[in-house]
Amino acid sequence: MNDDLETSPATPAEPKDRKFVEALSRGLDVLRAFSQGAVVMGNQDIARITGLPKPTVSRMTYTLTKLGYLSYSPQLEKYQLDSGVLALGYAYVSNLRVRQLAKPYMDEFARTTNTSVGLTCRDRLSMIYVENCRPAETTSLRMDVGVRLPLATTAAGRAYLAAMKDEERAHVLAAIESRNPEQWPEWRAQLDDCFEDFRQHGFCLSLGNWDRNVNAAGVPLYLQDGTIMALTCGAPSYLVSEEKVKNQLAHQLAMLARDIERLGV
Known part of the structure; x- marks a missing residue:
């Protein structure tokens, strides 16, 4: 697992926090994986970086693509960040x-x-x-x-x-x-x-x-x-x-x- 992910606010190894949504955390970890330098990545690459099971990664990338945070290239069979992420980042910086x-x-x-x-x-x-x-x-x-x-x-x-x-x-x-x-x-x-x-x-x-x-x-x-x-x-x-x-x-x-x-x- 990459070093950035090790300092997340909560992990499954910690005592369960009923307010903590693990699925959301995993989805954000998938997005963070793209900050490691690669522009395009497949599910296997993301699983290696995040330490998440590949089936979990597949569900996350599918959902994030549907929501506009990732885009999928059928030719490369890989994902890259989409405009939804840019909109969030721009909103933060501009405000x-x-x-x-x-x-x-x-x-x-x-x-x-x-x-x-x-x-x-x-x-x-x-x-x-x-x-x-x-x-x-x-x-x-x-x-x-x-x-x-x-x-x-x-x-x-x-x-x-x-x-x-x-x-x-x-x-x-x-x-x-x-x-x-x-x-x-x-x-x-x-x-x-x-x-x-x-x-x-x-x-x-x-x-x-x-x-x-x-x-x-x-x-x-x-x-x-x-x-x-x-x-x-x-x-x-x-x-x-x-x-x-x-x-x-x-x-x-x-x-x-x-x-x-x-x-x-």
Whole structure:
């Protein structure tokens, strides 16, 4: 089973929750399988990714196709996401008030620092871009809305983890470790350093840890409803040095987050 699915709110292994609709959960797991990189997949591919029985997957893909969330190619005998999923995603992003209010501030920050500035939210073991601003005609990072980032190695993920409550963070870190046992000792040491940076300075760094050619900083963004998101800024390492990210941009990004929070989002 893939790592994103392991941190779902409830699983059949947990005590039964009468309010929890398992069939709906499985249907959503089928849709999430397409976030693993493949554009088109057959029932066998989906069953392998989700860990669901193939007959269950067949019923789910049939139903989701009827509802307009998947489309089926008779030639390929495979499925792909359909417009129903796009409509849901667009409705979420377009109605996200913090995105609308933060964008002018993010645009200005991107222009003055010559970096790519992102607003991200967490989905299980990933962070997802809901907005990205970059200066025109530059070689800054281009990260489109919907792009997923790993929690452990990116500035966005690290900032989010640092802002989580201890018990919830421990649960998420255990899930990351279980899926990445070989990388975990190195990642754990890096995360401990990041959490210390956060305690002292209010930001987290990813200096070539996610991509060896990218330096980035991340800070949590606290919304009034209790939601936590993450702001990031980053650029290729040949444009922005580690020293500049740590000593200048990260501090400026923390100030940007506080400015956005003062908007009452």
